[in-house]
Amino acid sequence: MTAQGKKTVRDLRRGSRSTLLRRLYFDGPLSRQELGTLTGLSAGSVSNVTGELLADGLIEECGSVESDGGRPRIMLRVAPGRAHLVGVDVGETQVRVALFDLARTELAASDRPLSDCGHDADHVVELILAGLAEVLERTGTDPASVLGVGIGVPGIVEQGDPASDGLGIVVHGQTVGWDAVPLGRLLRAGTDLPLFVDNGAKTLGQAEMWFGAGRGVRHAVIALFGSGVGACVVADGARFRGATSSAGEWGHTKVHVGGRRCRCGARGCLEAYVGAEALLERWEAAPSGVGEKAGIAALLAAAEAGEPAAAELLAEAAEYLGAAIADLVNLFNPERIVIGGWAGLLLGPRLLPAIRTAATAYALRFPREQTSIVLGTLGPEAVTVGAATLPLTEFLESGGEPPRRSADLPRALPTGRS
Known part of the structure; x- marks a missing residue:
């Protein structure tokens, strides 16, 4: 039996594979010599x-570069077609399922609107599984x-026991009526693929930190501004979760103490003033019978055309956001605050200067001077990309070990949560 805290040869090998895979994934293509310099591993270990x-097909040669006085150096990269990732965004109005290769190229996507059932858990699960089947079938992708x-x-x-193969995943979604929904168990009834579930703002945060506007900093807050409002706090390079991941x-x-009623049931929440749903509720001229995205686009167009009520509403929203961002600055002292989400990216070009001004007015001067406030760079589907990074994280940390599959599971769709 291995002494506690002592690494086995297998542990060391897995660690070396993970180190090289991660470096090639985020910084490749790289030569073996560059890998040795960047990782500190010996030339023999790298070789x-x-x-x-x-040999496992996880990386591939991709050309060569001239070296000083020696043979050309062979460049290596992670093989993009070696495996696939699925990302799912359970949004406010639809469920989006996308299939990616390891280079994050979107191979297929399925957008399925929520019906009159709304966020009924069984309905959402049915849409996820149907979208998953669709993207695999359209691309001819082997589920293996x-x-x-x-x-x-x-x-x-709540992630539950990691050894439960996803069965212990439970979601508490107060704004959508989810009270301890056993999402892992409901999904497991319809697929044996490995399951990874996280809050949408946290998946957005991981995507922007890895590939977008947060890259290169260790302390950041990524804000999701859509129908509702959320954030991912990153402290020293790691997503901060708190005691119960909330x-x-x-x-x-x-x-606003005693202010507008929020979807969560409380009063005066930030979301009740700047969320897309709240903005449209507060705009008396909001068009009826259109979706939120069309409504927010109309609000923006009205403000750009000089319509006083629309311009005033957006100016107020910018001040609320700036003040709330000042709280983030004072509480967490981030290097960068990234505003993402479909509504954030749609309204951001107009609101960002006023948001920065308000944040400066409300935040402590010294930490505010150290913080940049920018828009996300990954587009409105960044939650889906971030969701796909959840299995990617496991792949990189394991050194490319194949994921475990659940065996002999029922394939019928669930009909209830009991």
Whole structure:
């Protein structure tokens, strides 16, 4: 039996594979010499481990570069077609399921509107499983090549026992009526693929930190501004979760004591003033019979055309957001605050200057001077991309080990939560 805290040869090998895979994934293509310099591994270790990864088909050669006085250096990269990832965004109006290769190229997507059932858990599960089947069938993808299904949801996620194969995943989504929904068990009844579930704002945060506007900093807050409002707090490079993984419910911090009623049931929440749903409720001229995205686009167009009520509403929203961002600055002292989400990106170009001005007025001067406030760069579907990084994280941390599959599971769709 291995002494506690002592690493085995297998542990060391897995660690070396993970180190090289991560470096190639985020910074490749790289030569073996560059890998040695960047990772601190010996030339022999780099040669042995890259040989294993090449033999496993996880990395591939992709050309060569001239070296000073020697043979050309062979460049290596993670093989993009070696495996696939699925990302799911359980949004306010639809469920989006997307299939990616390892280079994050979207191969297929399925957008399924929520019906009159809304966020009924069984209905959402049915849409996820139907979308998953669709993207696999359309691309002819072998399910065995899928590393897992990552899902971003509105709410707080309890992961349960890691050994339960996803069965212990439970979601508390107060704003959508989810009270301890056993999402893992409901999904497991319809698929044996590995399951990974997290809050949508946290998946957005991981995507922007890895590939977008947050890259290169260690302390950041990524804000999701859509129908509702959320945030992902990143402290020293890691997503901060709190005691029960509910850290980042920024939309339910209070900006007006005794103010407007929020979807969560409380009064005065930030979300009740700047969420897309709230903005349209407060705009008397909002068009009827259109979706939220069309409504917010109309609000923006009216403000740009000089319509006083629309311009005043957006100016007020910018001040509320700026004040709330000042709270983030004072509480967490981030290097960067990134505003994302479909509504944030749609309204951001107009609101960002006023948001920055308000944040400066309300925040402590010294930490505000150290913080940049920027828009996300990954587009309105960044939650889906971030969800796909959940199985990708497991793949990289394991050194490319194949994921476990659940065996002999019932394939019928669930009909209830009992």
